[in-house]
Structure formats: C-alpha cells, structure tokens
Amino acid sequence: LTSLALPLFVVTMASQNLPGVAAIRAAGYDMPISRIITLTGVATLVLAPFGAFALNLSAITAAICMGPEAHPDPKKRYTAAVTCGAIYVLIGLFGAAVTGLLIAFPRELVLAIAGIALLGSIGGGLHAALKDDTHREAALITFLVTLSGVVIAGIGSAFWGVVAGAVALFVQQYGLRQKSKP
Template sequence: MDTISSSLRSRDFISPTIAALISVIVNYGGTFVLVFQAAKAAGLSAEMTASWVMSISVGVGITGIWLSYRYREPIITAWSTPGAAFLVSALAVTPYSEVIGAYIISALGFIALGLSGMFERFVRLIPSGIASGLLAGILLKFGISAFGGAEFDPLLVVVLFAAYVILKRFTSRYAIIGILIIGLIYLISVKNVDFSNIKWAIATPIFVVPELSFDTLLSVALPLFVITLTGQYMPGMLVLRNDGFKTSANPILTVTGLGSLLAAPFGSHAFNVAAITAAICTGKDSHEDSNKRYIAGIACGIFYIIVGLFGVTLAALFLILPATFIATLAGLALLGTIGSSLAGALIDPKGRETALITFLATAANVTLLGVGGAFWGLVAGLAAHVLIHGHFRQKSSRMSRIKQAQQK
C-alpha cells in the first residue's frame, strides 16, 4: 500500500512539471527576445545583459515559488512583456542609470497598490462572463497561431497536431509532454536546430547605482507602471479567477513589487503575475485536481532560477527553437483553456452579449495611448455591461455556482 501511495504521489508531479516546462519554453522562446532588443538599444555589454537576464529570471523564480507554496495555487510570476516592448524605445534615449531609478519607482508603486487593496476590490467587481471573455480574447491569437505556422513549416505543424490528437485519444494526461518530446525529436532529426554555438557560462549580477529624475519618472516609470498593471496584472489575475483560484491580488502585487524593487539595481525591469503562460499551468491539462496545480507554480520557479543562473546561455537556447514550433506548442497547450474560457463567457444568457463584446474587442488587440488591447477589451465589456444591465456588480450567483461546479 505504501508503494502504491508513493507512486501516486510521484505521478502528481509529472503533469504540473511538464506544464511548467512548456510555460517557461513559451515565455523565453516567444517574448524574451524583447529583453535582448531593449538591451541592445541601451548599448549594454554582454555582462550587463547577462545580469539583467539573471536578476529577472531568478527574481520571478523566487517570487513564484514562494507565492505558489504559500497559497497552494499556481501563481506563475514572470517579467512584464509589454514593459520590455516599451523599453526597446525608452532605453534608446534614456541613460541606463536613470532607467534603473524608474524601475525602482515603478516597483514602489506596485507595493503601495498591493498594500492599499484597491486593485483587488476592482478585480472582484468584474463579472465572471466578462473575465472569461477577456481571457478567451487574449488567448485566441495563440490558438490561431497553432495552425497559422503551417504556412511556413507545414510538416512540423502536421506532426505536432497529429501527435496531439492521437495522444489525446489514448493518453490525454500526457498529450502535452508527448508533443513536446515528439517535436524536439523531429527538429533534431531534420537538423532544424543548431546547438553547436551554445556555450555554458554562469552569469554574474552587476549592481548599477540608480539615478532619479522627474523627467524619467514621467517618461519611463509611469508608463511602465500603467502598461504592466493593465497588460499583465489585470489579465493575470483574471486567468487565476477563471480557473477557480481565489488568492487576493494584494499579496501578489506586494511580493512581486518587492521582488522588482530588490532586483532593479541589477537590471530587472518588472515582475508581475503571468497571464498567457500562466494559463498553461492553471487549467485541467496541468492536473485534474486543482489542489495540486500549485506544483506547476513551484516547478516554473525552479526552471526560471536555473535559466537565470546561466544568464543568457539558456535563454539563447530557447531562442534558437523555431518560432513555428513555439507558436504551435503554445497554441495546442492552450486549447483546453481557450475552450473553457469561451464556455464560461457564454454560459449566462443575460451576460452573453457583453462577454462577447469583451472577447471580440480584446481579440482585436488595438493599442491606444500606449495601452494594449486587453485593457481596452475590458473597458469595452464593462461599459457595455453597465449600459445594458444598469449595474456593475454581478447580481445573480446562480451562474457563478454553475461555473465553479464545472471547474471542479
């Protein structure tokens, strides 16, 4: 009996760990190139770039492990992707020491917001249908990309898709790990990846003395704060809520803000709760039992720390994987989450139209005033909800109970 029990406990680690690995691969392979572009724009040396990679990777790893363990939920932390995109242009015209000062000010803003509790109160007001519509809209492009890559590498997409369908038929729990292994074997067999130029080297953190200026406060710190809050924290919290996790945003904001504050002098721009890659770890494909999905959060943190210790070495390893492979892998891994989000958005007949508005407006991904489509999709959905129904808070709890029952 003890052997069987031990075996069952061991099996509980497999799916969440694989989900975590895929999440990390998608994060580094899909968006981390923005960090390298920003570092190049700033004219940073290889050592300074490695310090940035190390500080942000180890930082999100530690915060993710602590939050996931403390609250027993898959709280995946990551760097601000829209923030990195913004820094590509900002670092080209701003002294690096002043940008470091802006990172510190932005981090203090997140700590203050977390301690105030204001953000959590706002998140609780959002109707569940609109939250699901927002998540579905954010993830739609990733689902489409799972098949769009066929235009560039049709055989790779066919191999991954066929493997996914067959594995779903016979061993659904291990479908994602299966397509990851099969995809890597295929890439190596057709010589579509070259690991010969990868050199292992441990990164060294480099401290940069921050400088504070009013101009940088307005031109870097404030935009970074707003972009990260609307583009990362908001959808990230709704990902957790959509999969039934209830941890308050307050400690998440406070812990990630504190982590950002400590890591900023070494080059890290901002930690936050993850959104898109978090969805790989928070759904049923990670583990059927939602109480055991927090393992994925801890595993993600461990992987991030490993990458961080080797600085740009492992980050470069992820970057050499073909874009089509990353996109297809991410899209197939997110299919279940996209489906459940769409179902959650349309389950309540009274809120179906406003949820659909949120979904379409978010999927359009329009950027206005420097703020991304997720924020404007949420604004459109909430405005429609208030104008149509005449109230902000969801009055009926029946549909909410139905949705929670479906998630269990």
C-alpha cells in the same frame, strides 16, 4: 515617471495582473487578490534595481499552472508553478542559448507551439467568461479586442480589451438600470 512608469504600470495591470486574476477565479481558487497584487508590487519595488522589474501574476503561466492539465487534484497544482519557476530560472541562466535556439526555428512554428500549449487555458477561460448570460457580451468584446492586436498610443490590445469590455459592461448595466426605472 509619466512617460514610462505609469504606462508600464497600467499595461502590467491590464495585460498580466487582471487576466491573471481572471485565470485564478476561472480555475476556482479563492485567493486574497489585493494582498497578492500588493505583494508583487512591493517585491517589484525592492527587486527592480537588481533587474526583477516585471513581477506580476503572469496570466499565461497562471492559466497553464492552474488548469486540470497541471494536475487532476487542484490542491496539488502548485507543483506545476514550482516546476515552472525552476524552468524560468534555468532559462534565465541560459538565456542567450535559449534565445538563439528559438530564433533558429521559424517564427510560425514557435507561435503554433505556444498556441497549442494555450488551447486548454483559453477554452477554460472562455467557458468561464461566457457562462454568465448577464456579462457574456462584455466578456466577448474584451476577448475579441484583446485578440485583435490593436495598438493605440503605444499601448497594446490587452489594455484596450479591458477598456472595451468595461465600457460594454457599463453601457449594458446603464441600459438595464434605465429600463427598470419607472
């Protein structure tokens, strides 16, 4: 429980759910986040014995499916999520063949294609995160630490980016409170 379940929970929350929430908010959607996280947690608990142990907000997919690239009308962007779900099912059914195909391509090509697919989402997320002057530094620190790829104690950079951003925000807010005291 402490060596596997707890770290996986923290990593899932930090690397998928938290960025997924940020993507939802950056796209301008007002969703009941607490209920959504609870629903994915309960679904994971029920479906984990059958192999569905990684249900989460999937930050990258969420960002792609909620951007203007998915559909100009925000109320019709759900079609991108439905299409993506159907593609995931197909990839799951033909997982070995898809894996073999991706392994046949040079690693750099696969990474470049993934990077190009995410350019709009990354740009939109950065724009939303850096727009507010009061939180700009914390957002930038979060992004840069996450981008660094640092791994500490077997925990990836997405988690440490959130930690570094939270610490930066705390230090910044603490400094502002100290300045405002008489």
